[in-house]
Amino acid sequence: xxxxxxxxxxxxxxxxxxxxxxxxxxxxxxxxxxxxxxxxxxxxxxxxxxxxxxxxxxxxxxxxxxxxxxxxxxxxxxxxxxxxxxxxxxxxxxxxxxxxxxxxxxxxxxxxxxxxxxxxxxxxxxxxxxxxxxxxxxxxxxxxxxxxxxxxxxxxxxxxxxxxxxxxxxxxxxxxxxxxxxxxxxxxxxxxxxxxxxxxxxxxxxxxxxxxxxxxxxxxxxxxxxxxxxxxxxxxxxxxxxxxxxxxxxxxxxxxxxxxxxxxxxxxxxxxxxxxxxxxxx
Amino acid sequence: xxxxxxxxxxxxxxxxxxxxxxxxxxxxxxxxxxxxxxxxxxxxxxxxxxxxxxxxxxxxxxxxxxxxxxxxxxxxxxxxxxxxxxxxxxxxxxxxxxxxxxxxxxxxxxxxxxxxxxxxxxxxxxxxxxxxxxxxxxxxxxxxxxxxxxxxxxxxxxxxxxxxxxxxxxxxxxxxxxxxxxxxxxxxxxxxxxxxxxxxxxxxxxxxxxxxxxxxxxxxxxxxxxxxxxxxxxxxxxxxxxxxxxxxxxxxxxxxxxxxxxxxxxxxxxxxxxxxxxxxxxxxxx
Numbered sequence: 040x041x042x043x044x045x046x047x048x049x050x051x052x053x054x055x056x057x058x059x060x061x062x063x064x065x066x067x068x069x070x071x072x073x074x075x076x077x078x079x080x081x082x083x084x085x086x087x088x089x090x091x092x093x094x095x096x097x098x099x100x101x102x103x104x105x106x107x108x109x110x111x112x113x114x115x116x117x118x119x120x121x122x123x124x125x126x127x128x129x130x131x132x133x134x135x136x137x138x139x140x141x142x143x144x145x146x147x148x149x150x151x152x153x154x155x156x157x158x159x160x161x162x163x164x165x166x167x168x169x170x171x172x173x174x175x176x177x178x179x180x181x182x183x184x185x186x187x188x189x190x191x192x193x194x195x196x197x198x199x200x201x202x203x204x205x206x207x208x209x210x211x212x213x214x215x216x217x218x219x220x221x222x223x224x225x226x227x228x229x230x231x232x233x234x235x236x237x238x239x240x241x242x243x244x245x246x247x248x249x250x251x252x253x254x255x256x257x258x259x260x261x262x263x264x265x266x267x268x269x270x271x272x273x274x275x276x277x278x279x280x281x282x283x284x285x286x287x288x289x290x291x292x293x294x295x296x297x298x299x300x301x302x303x304x305x306x307x308x309x310x311x312x313x314x315x316x317x318x319x320x321x
Numbered sequence: 322x323x324x325x326x327x328x329x330x331x332x333x334x335x336x337x338x339x340x341x342x343x344x345x346x347x348x349x350x351x352x353x354x355x356x357x358x359x360x361x362x363x364x365x366x367x368x369x370x371x372x373x374x375x376x377x378x379x380x381x382x383x384x385x386x387x388x389x390x391x392x393x394x395x396x397x398x399x400x401x402x403x404x405x406x407x408x409x410x411x412x413x414x415x416x417x418x419x420x421x422x423x424x425x426x427x428x429x430x431x432x433x434x435x436x437x438x439x440x441x442x443x444x445x446x447x448x449x450x451x452x453x454x455x456x457x458x459x460x461x462x463x464x465x466x467x468x469x470x471x472x473x474x475x476x477x478x479x480x481x482x483x484x485x486x487x488x489x490x491x492x493x494x495x496x497x498x499x500x501x502x503x504x505x506x507x508x509x510x511x512x513x514x515x516x517x518x519x520x521x522x523x524x525x526x527x528x529x530x531x532x533x534x535x536x537x538x539x540x541x542x543x544x545x546x547x548x549x550x551x552x553x554x555x556x557x558x559x560x561x562x563x564x565x566x567x568x569x570x571x572x573x574x575x576x577x578x579x580x581x582x583x584x585x586x587x588x589x590x591x592x593x594x595x596x597x598x599x600x601x602x603x604x605x606x607x
């Protein structure tokens with residue numbers, strides 16, 4: 040059997056006070072896959088992502104990248120945080136540049152030039168080059184999140200981790216950001232594998248190759264991994280008419296609506312969900 | 322770093338203001354200036370009345386008018402030097418300010434790095450916190466003999482007292498700023514592999530700068546407070562010595578004039594730091 044690229048082996052996480060958030064999560068992710076973790080709030084999906092990032096360690100089990108256990112953050116993994124976490128005193132350009140400069144510490148002139156070109160390319164792809172001198176405080180929510188995505192891509196990670204990247208963005212802006220994410224992913228040959236956390240079913244179906252549905256905590260685990268059988272490149276509008284689209288979506292809804300171990304999850308009927316976020320974007 | 326530059330938006334707002342608005346804002350500025358000077362006048366009036374009443378009650382206390390005459394005589398010829406016991410008020414203030422800045426500068430050089438260490442390391446904080454808590458409430462004048470013994474010079478002992486007393490606000494505020502770095506900024510530093518230097522210069526210092534400036538502002542206030550007392554002990558020159566010397570000469574008009582001047586200089590110093598603080602602020606976005 041071939042070694043999996045990114046593997047979660049029996050990952051459990053307990054917190055002080057005896058609360059067990061995750062119990063025995065197994066997941067294997069291939070190189071080049073876009074995998075989404077979906078589940079209700081508090082199911083521990085963000086904790087799983089943080090473990091892959093190396094920001095957090097499992098209580099038992101292991102997280103391995105190419106067979107090597109992950110113990111701390113590394114340049115091979117980039118991350119977009121829930122809430123952009125840009126540095127408010129740095130401009131858009133500097134926020135991206137400082138990350139690139141930290142990951143590639145070369146001090147010689149051609150190396151610096153290369154870094155600057157890299158930052159410019161990424162900022163142009165997300166349409167922020169004209170806004171490069173602005174501070175995060177002067178940007179809309181959508182632009183901030185775009186900067187965060189650009190920063191994550193700019194460090195050329197092999198695995199990109201997205202923690203509810205567009206959760207606080209209004210629905211219209213969100214779909215634009217999703218398209219930009221896909222174009223960045225296609226544009227960047229080095230960044231092959233993406234792991235995303237979301238609670239938005241449509242976002243998961245549109246973006247992912249596979250969707251791992253989690254049960255509710257405590258002692259959350261993966262209920263089922265659903266393959267999205269819609270070929271790429273996907274187009275938002277025509278995808279809605281794809282024969283497999285409705286059934287995949289329906290199946291994910293059923294999985295999320297099924298009673299968890301602790302409680303019965305409540306999922307509003309189809310037209311209400313996902314609801315537009317109350318936060319304002321662009 | 323571009324911490325000091327104004328934002329493009331601000332620059333634009335001032336550059337392309339339409340004439341109607343500029344007229345209105347001019348009127349508003351005039352009105353606020355008038356209002357400001359009116360309230361200043363009112364404050365001076367109240368102070369003057371209370372003072373005059375106090376002077377009537379206690380005849381040894383010179384009234385506001387008599388004091389104003391002396392005040393005017395002092396500030397109209399601030400820089401004369403008739404030997405060690407008769408110098409202009411300007412020279413006295415200068416001597417005090419130089420000491421304050423020396424002590425304050427030395428204190429800042431020690432306090433900012435110390436505060437950063439305290440903020441970064443919980444262990445360091447646990448060890449140093451009792452020391453800071455015990456030394457901080459000590460009266461400035463209690464340090465004076467220590468300064469005399471250590472430095473063998475009265476003027477330098479005054480600087481030492483300023484140094485010791487203006488350490489604490491900066492240390493405490495810097496530590497508070499550094500220890501309040503949001504978890505999200507720390508995560509950014511970890512995920513993007515910031516080294517120590519980058520972490521210090523791109524996250525710790527920019528985040529803490531408003532706190533540090535506030536600490537410096539409080540320290541400067543204390544330094545100016547302390548120098549008057551220290552110079553009463555050290556003698557020689559300085560506004561504190563001048564107050565004591567005037568008291569010994571039973572010239573209360575001079576004492577009161579000096580008090581006014583001390584207040585005005587202190588206010589000016591505070592405004593200077595408030596201005597600096599406004600330049601170093603940033604908008605934290607959620």
